[in-house]
Amino acid sequence: MRAFLIFLFVLAIIPADLKSETKTKEIIFAGAESGKPLCWIENGVVKGYQIDLARELFQKRLGLKLVTKAFPWKRAQHMVKIGDADFLITANLPFRQKYSVANQQQIMNYNMSLYTYKKHPKLNQIKRIKTLGGLRPFRIGAYLGSGWANIYLKDKGYNVEWVPGANLNIKKLAHGRVDICVESPLMIYSIAQQLGVWDKIQPLNVSVYDLHFYILISKKSKYLSLLPLIDEVIKDMKRDGTWKKIDEKYRKKVH
DSSP: OHHHHHHHHHHHHSOHHHHTTGGGOEEEEEEETEETTTEEEETTEEESHHHHHHIIIIIITTOOEEEEEEEOHHHHHHHHHTTSSOEEEEEOOGGGGGTEEEOSSOOEEEEEEEEEETTOTTHHHHHTOOSGGGGTTSEEEEETTOHHHHHHTTTTTOEEEEESSHHHHHHHHHTTSSSEEEEOHHHHHHHHHHHTOGGGEEEEEEEEEEEEEEEEEETTOTTGGGHHHHHHHHHHHHHTTHHHHHHHHHHTTOO
């Protein structure tokens, strides 16, 4: 019954020029090419946690054809900014609000924690860090396009070493070329395992920030009118257990 009501809601809010072609309409997702397990490319196919969520939401439940594309994270955001992609799944930070509109229902939670490398000569000092301010004496690894790093680290007196993507950032940490990374346990574990360097990483068990992820639709996308429906569908996904199943598929792999 609820699925039928959602179908009626779709008919009510989708613009007339979309209704006649709903089954053939494509909605384009832009993600980070080295963002495993959220999004990554494997044998030419874009995969990940965000892909599974987006496919369930847009393709299975809204009947749109999902097209997935992955780029360096900074470029992925630019694609949505200029309208060459329809949406991101990420934090609704102020600078992204200039070119996109977020839904209201959170689709992911992404906490940021501190990591260093094992046998760091100042490991005891690093272990005493409890806030971001404690990072100032150290070299911090971050990757271009990281909204969190841009807001909280850039031009704030921190010694930040920027790299193109998360993979290189974690590799630099593992080999002692930076002192600390601020990253999600979900991402750093998956990427470090893939690179074969997890045994070199030292978790500090300090969470410094929680990011809440939403569907951010480009202001140039024809799908802006779907935002109210997206919230209803996410609620349904959580209610019927589908969201939890997808979430656990990826979180259970974290060490």
